[in-house]
Amino acid sequence: MGSSSPGREGIGRPGEGARASARPRRVPAYRRSAEFRWTHDAERCARCKRCVQQCGFKALSWEDGPVVDPDKCVGCHRCETFCPQEAIAVVPNVQHYRPHPLWGQAHRQNVYLQAETGGVLLTGMGNDLPYPILWDHLLLDACQVTNPSIDPLREPMELRSYLGRIPDKVEVKMKDGRPEPATEMGPVLQVETPIIFAAMSYGSISLNAQKAIAMAAAECGTLWNTGEGGLHEELKPYADRAFVQCASGRFGVHADYLNAGAAIEIKIGQGAKPGIGGHLPGEKVSAAVSETRMIPVGSDALSPAPQHDIYSIEDLKQLIFALKEATNYEKPVSVKIAAVHNVAAIASGIVRAGADMVYLDGFRGGTGAAPTIIRDHLGIPIEIAIAVVDQQLREEGIRNRASIVAAGGIRSSADAAKAIALGADAVAVGTAALLALGCTLCQKCYTGKCSWGITTQDPRLTRRLDPYVGSKRVANLVRGWSAELEEILGAMGVNAVESLRGSRERLRAVGLDKTTLEILGVKPAGVGA
Amino acid sequence: MSDSGFDRDRRSVSGCGLSGMMSLTGERVTGEAIRDSIAILHERSNGLGGGFAAYGMYPHRKDQFALHIMYYGAEAQGQAEAVLGEAFDVLHDERIPTRPNPGVVDPPDLMRYFVLPPAGKLEESGMSAEDYVLARVMRVNSEIPDAFVFSSGKNMGAFKAVGYAEDIADFFRLEEYEAYIWIAHGRFPTNTPGWWAGAHPFTLLDWAVVHNGEISSYGINKRYLEMFGYQCTMRTDTEVMAYLLDLLIRRHGLPVEVACDVLAAPFWEQIERMPEEKQRLYTMLRQVYGSALVNGPFAIIFARDGEMVGVNDRIKLRPLVAARKDKWLYISSEEAGIRGMCPEPDLVWAPRAGQPVIGRLGSDVVVGEPGVGETAGMGQEVPSG
Ligand code: SF4
Ligand code: SF4
Numbered sequence: 001m002g003s004s005s006p007g008r009e010g011i012g013r014p015g016e017g018a019r020a021s022a023r024p025r026r027v028p029a030y031r032r033s034a035e036f037r038w039t040h041d042a043e044r045c046a047r048c049k050r051c052v053q054q055c056g057f058k059a060l061s062w063e064d065g066p067v068v069d070p071d072k073c074v075g076c077h078r079c080e081t082f083c084p085q086e087a088i089a090v091v092p093n094v095q096h097y098r099p100h101p102l103w104g105q106a107h108r109q110n111v112y113l114q115a116e117t118g119g120v121l122l123t124g125m126g127n128d129l130p131y132p133i134l135w136d137h138l139l140l141d142a143c144q145v146t147n148p149s150i151d152p153l154r155e156p157m158e159l160r161s162y163l164g165r166i167p168d169k170v171e172v173k174m175k176d177g178r179p180e181p182a183t184e185m186g187p188v189l190q191v192e193t194p195i196i197f198a199a200m201s202y203g204s205i206s207l208n209a210q211k212a213i214a215m216a217a218a219e220c221g222t223l224w225n226t227g228e229g230g231l232h233e234e235l236k237p238y239a240d241r242a243f244v245q246c247a248s249g250r251f252g253v254h255a256d257y258l259n260a261g262a263a264i265e266i267k268i269g270q271g272a273k274p275g276i277g278g279h280l281p282g283e284k285v286s287a288a289v290s291e292t293r294m295i296p297v298g299s300d301a302l303s304p305a306p307q308h309d310i311y312s313i314e315d316l317k318q319l320i321f322a323l324k325e326a327t328n329y330e331k332p333v334s335v336k337i338a339a340v341h342n343v344a345a346i347a348s349g350i351v352r353a354g355a356d357m358v359y360l361d362g363f364r365g366g367t368g369a370a371p372t373i374i375r376d377h378l379g380i381p382i383e384i385a386i387a388v389v390d391q392q393l394r395e396e397g398i399r400n401r402a403s404i405v406a407a408g409g410i411r412s413s414a415d416a417a418k419a420i421a422l423g424a425d426a427v428a429v430g431t432a433a434l435l436a437l438g439c440t441l442c443q444k445c446y447t448g449k450c451s452w453g454i455t456t457q458d459p460r461l462t463r464r465l466d467p468y469v470g471s472k473r474v475a476n477l478v479r480g481w482s483a484e485l486e487e488i489l490g491a492m493g494v495n496a497v498e499s500l501r502g503s504r505e506r507l508r509a510v511g512l513d514k515t516t517l518e519i520l521g522v523k524p525a526g527v528g529a
Numbered sequence: 530m531s532d533s534g535f536d537r538d539r540r541s542v543s544g545c546g547l548s549g550m551m552s553l554t555g556e557r558v559t560g561e562a563i564r565d566s567i568a569i570l571h572e573r574s575n576g577l578g579g580g581f582a583a584y585g586m587y588p589h590r591k592d593q594f595a596l597h598i599m600y601y602g603a604e605a606q607g608q609a610e611a612v613l614g615e616a617f618d619v620l621h622d623e624r625i626p627t628r629p630n631p632g633v634v635d636p637p638d639l640m641r642y643f644v645l646p647p648a649g650k651l652e653e654s655g656m657s658a659e660d661y662v663l664a665r666v667m668r669v670n671s672e673i674p675d676a677f678v679f680s681s682g683k684n685m686g687a688f689k690a691v692g693y694a695e696d697i698a699d700f701f702r703l704e705e706y707e708a709y710i711w712i713a714h715g716r717f718p719t720n721t722p723g724w725w726a727g728a729h730p731f732t733l734l735d736w737a738v739v740h741n742g743e744i745s746s747y748g749i750n751k752r753y754l755e756m757f758g759y760q761c762t763m764r765t766d767t768e769v770m771a772y773l774l775d776l777l778i779r780r781h782g783l784p785v786e787v788a789c790d791v792l793a794a795p796f797w798e799q800i801e802r803m804p805e806e807k808q809r810l811y812t813m814l815r816q817v818y819g820s821a822l823v824n825g826p827f828a829i830i831f832a833r834d835g836e837m838v839g840v841n842d843r844i845k846l847r848p849l850v851a852a853r854k855d856k857w858l859y860i861s862s863e864e865a866g867i868r869g870m871c872p873e874p875d876l877v878w879a880p881r882a883g884q885p886v887i888g889r890l891g892s893d894v895v896v897g898e899p900g901v902g903e904t905a906g907m908g909q910e911v912p913s914g
Binding site: 143146147148150155156158160162166167168169170171172174178179180181183185188394397399400421492493494495496498499500501502503504505506529 | 742743744745746747748749751752753755756757781782783784786787794796797798806807809810813814815816817818819820822824825826843844846
């Protein structure tokens with residue numbers, strides 16, 4: 001190619017030239033296009049080979065210059081990020097088929113792919129279909145004149161929150177003329193900000209990634225969650241700020257594990273895959289993972305869809321109390337469920353079964369691996385789930401008995417503030433924490449090849465993620481969001497997060513229908529106090 | 530339903546002036562002093578509402594519940610009286626005496642009833658006399674659109690109207706009553722046309738509350754109260770305040786000081802500096818009663834038989850001043866208001882943010898009085914941000 005060429009495209013066609021940056025593609029008998037177009041400017045290239053080394057998906061190889069296998073490029077942008085010459089650009093490979101409103105590109109591609117493999121299509125991360133995002137239809141209130149706003153830079157602002165079962169009232173007795181509590185408080189978790197981390201197991205993410213999050217949780221006075229993969233030796237120092245999870249596979253669950261954490265979480269479901277168990281492919285089960293999960297190296301770690309000892313709410317109650325017995329009633333127990341249509345009644349049952357927290361995971365929640373069709377079509381939005389669960393528990397007079405943690409698509413402090421105003425006690429973030437660690441949302445976590453060392457067990461890749469540096473980035477995120485929450489509280493004229501919690505009066509909606517407004521318990525914009 | 534102004538669909542937000550005075554020995558005086566005090570605070574109201582509450586004013590019927598009811602029309606009165614006749618022994622009824630005042634226009638019909646729950650019915654209901662009365666009052670107020678019970682305690686009474694407080698005092702002839710506690714309110718509503726029932730004080734049995742402020746945590750305070758069966762039908766911040774006090778003090782049995790520390794909770798930083806036992810109590814109070822924290826600017830004066838309390842929000846966003854003179858306690862939005870009741874007080878002080886000032890009948894010690902009343906230790910300095 002001549003020197004005037006702006007670059008060479010990665011969708012190789014045979015015979016394009018001796019130094020084509022793409023290997024000639026096997027020409028399929030049936031049509032299926034690469035998802036990304038990897039373009040490379042040979043003029044700028046310093047031939048350092050860094051791109052080839054960086055690609056976790058082995059899409060690049062060196063043949064007198066970087067060459068791409070277009071079927072392998074997932075668009076993670078690792079090569080582009082690390083190219084010292086800015087010689088690489090990875091762009092979506094837009095297909096100019098005849099447009100069809102019903103049969104969009106993704107549908108056609110999926111059909112082609114399944115026609116080839118006959119399998120269930122897998123994916124990672126959260127639902128990427130353009131369902132309405134209710135957060136973006138909700139607006140927060142602010143003070144003007146009649147009630148003053150409060151300046152968070154000059155006045156104290158309190159985000160400290162407690163998670164767990166809270167009694168309905170405090171009984172006070174007088175002793176020597178001083179009031180003393182006669183009420184006993186069970187175990188509750190103190191967090192310095194209502195932002196905690198979502199469950200991401202060691203196995204689905206790397207030890208370095210989990211360590212970064214655990215260290216950030218300790219630094220910010222908040223909580224992390226082991227997920228269902230057990231607790232690795234190296235994370236024991238951070239266990240006092242961890243939910244230790246007990247999921248259907250019961251990987252790594254034993255008495256010491258249960259007693260090591262700050263709280264126990266029973267995982268019934270996950271927003272990204274309600275009704276579906278977990279699947280950690282054998283490739284991700286390294287020696288260390290095998291030890292922590294207590295399963296053989298290289299074996300698939302399959303969590304059954306249901307917990308096989310829970311087929312009813314009574315069974316759940318037994319498990320809750322079995323776990324409480326095992327931990328001497330010193331640990332609060334959380335039950336995590338996917339937000340599904342009947343979530344309010346289910347949550348109420350969970351609270352009545354003795355759970356101290358209900359963790360609601362909306363249909364946009366992330367995952368390390370899930371069938372695409374499940375991720376994209378099951379469940380309900382977290383916004384709705386918070387609203388109906390909070391309201392139901394209030395109507396039943398049992399709202400104090402359990403905290404509500406909301407997760408599944410919390411993108412910013414504004415989403416967090418809206419979730420809290422709808423009634424959540426805290427929000428949990430997973431994807432946002434991974435973004436802070438470098439994730440570019442390529443959605444290929446299930447392959448175990450994450451170029452950023454996050455959702456992989458390949459030591460060549462995981463060592464890219466320095467847990468210390470990572471923890472600082474994740475802690476910065478929590479600090480930034482917390483500071484923004486303080487700004488929001490101040491603008492609303494309150495100085496403690498409990499005055500926002502459940503205060504739907506401070507929310508207004510734009511562009512929502514009447515029924516949705518009623519379900520959310522929010523007035524439309526334009527309606528005053 | 531008439532358009533009488535019983536507008537229950539919008540929440541009232543207001544700025545205001547407050548005054549209260551109490552004889553710690555139970556000495557009764559007429560309503561002239563409190564009238565003069567609230568008149569000085571004229572600029573704090575806009576003529577869209579004012580009112581008074583007085584304690585010890587019906588000594589000849591001190592064991593009976595005194596119901597003050599306003600009616601718009603004979604039909605409402607008929608309906609309400611049917612409810613009263615059914616639920617109570619009505620021992621006496623009369624028009625509340627008024628005198629025409631050009632500043633008080635379109636008054637509703639104002640009636641006063643002295644009632645007792647019949648022993649048989651009370652027993653049947655399984656409730657305390659107070660709860661029995663409260664349930665009936667709530668029923669009249671929520672079911673009969675043009676009737677409104679605005680006072681229902683024993684040996685006390687509330688008076689309120691649309692107008693300036695000093696004109697309202699004249700209208701209700703308050704110089705003819707004697708009481709040992711008087712509290713008063715002049716209102717500056719910003720978003721509702723004044724309406725009689727919405728004026729302060731807000732009362733619940735023998736509790737009366739006057740309030741200056743706008744509750745920024747209204748939404749959650751209201752939803753919290755709903756869990757305990759309180760319906761905030763009046764849509765005023767003061768109603769929320771009164772129900773919270775009722776819940777905390779009457780139903781949950783918290784001492785008044787502790788209840789004040791729920792409404793104006795100390796900061797975590799302050800709690801961390803408390804001695805261990807106290808820290809345990811205050812941590813628990815915030816954990817349990819986070820939804821009862823009243824955030825945003827407020828100053829309130831509330832009273833019940835034998836007690837008058839003034840308190841404001843945790844960072845003192847609304848003014849409140851207290852004073853002592855002999856056996857009297859005075860509280861007002863401004864020192865000028867105090868001097869209207871008591872030209873030469875012995876001691877005037879500004880209570881700290883969240884520090885309640887509490888006068889109790891028969892006790893010379895006022896909680897919150899500098900140097901004397903350092904009590905359960907509430908109301909510390911606000912930490913800087
Ligand atoms: S990283 Fe950039 S400069 Fe280095 S070989 Fe690859 S394209 Fe060339
Ligand atoms: S974690 Fe890694 S594999 Fe998963 S979406 Fe992010 S960058 Fe891609």
